[in-house]
Amino acid sequence: MAIRIKARGGETAEQMLRRFKKLCEKEGLTKDIKKRQYYEKPSERRRRDLRRKVVRVAREGMGPMVR
Numbered sequence: 001m002a003i004r005i006k007a008r009g010g011e012t013a014e015q016m017l018r019r020f021k022k023l024c025e026k027e028g029l030t031k032d033i034k035k036r037q038y039y040e041k042p043s044e045r046r047r048r049d050l051r052r053k054v055v056r057v058a059r060e061g062m063g064p065m066v067r
Contacts, residue, residue: 003027005019005023
């Protein structure tokens with residue numbers, strides 16, 4: 001999917017670039033590019049995802065902290 005920006009009346013190139021960057025950020029494009037910048041072995045990806053899942057489950061298991 002292409003992100004298109006049309007110039008608004010009286011808008012400078014810097015303002016258009018800022019809007020473009022915000023749209024890219026909103027679409028998750030910048031995060032995806034950074035993630036794919038270096039090759040990651042499938043086993044490393046699985047290990048990272050598993051660690052993330054363990055942390056998430058541990059947080060959910062805590063529930064409200066009662067003192």
